[in-house]
Amino acid sequence: VSQLFRFEEFGLSKEEKEELERLIVSRPEHFALVCDGLDEGSVDADSFLWRVLQGTRLSGLRVIATSRPCEAVAMLSEEGAFQRHLQMFGFTKENVEAFTKKYLGKRQGEKIMTELGKNPALASLMHTPFFALLICEQFKEAGQIPSTRTDIFNSLVTRLLQRFMKSRGKRVNFKRLEDVPVELLEKAVE
DSSP states (O other): OTTTOOGGGGTOOHHHHHHHHHHHHHOGGGOEEEEETGGGSOOOTTSHHHHHHHTSSSTTOEEEEEOOSOHHHHHHHHTTOOSOOOOOOOOOHHHHHHHHHHHHOHHHHHHHHHHHHTOHHHHHHTTSHHHHHHHHHHHHHHSSOOSSHHHHHHHHHHHHHHHHHHHTTOOOOOSSGGGSOHHHHHHHTO
């Protein structure tokens, strides 16, 4: 199992690592392995991960894998390694333009497209509908596109906290994640 997981990334003591490994091996059906970006790593036919994905190692372990199309995923699919296969198609450039104009109105849609033309990194995110919505929402509120991916997620977390507070009848007096009281953040993760 230590071949599959890099336990040092979790900040666990040696005893905790051994206990976690023992639990995973003894009761894999109680755990889920999330492989985000399966295509980005090295998954060859004789690797431990390959055998886990095929179900010949750690039988019963639930595996959720995300990947762009690649040879390894195609081979695993052919061998029946995946119970379900979902394929997402993102927006085309025309879809992005249509979405922004519909969501923001023609004038604002054209304005955001101009802004995105200056920021290829964010423009590439617009092909994912979820990101397109987040970027348009932030543009609608702030009148400008976010500068970075971090700004997108900070804005999302801030809005979620604002909605949570309002749903509880609490006063909201923050507009940026940096302004959220530490006590509220601590309660949010409890």
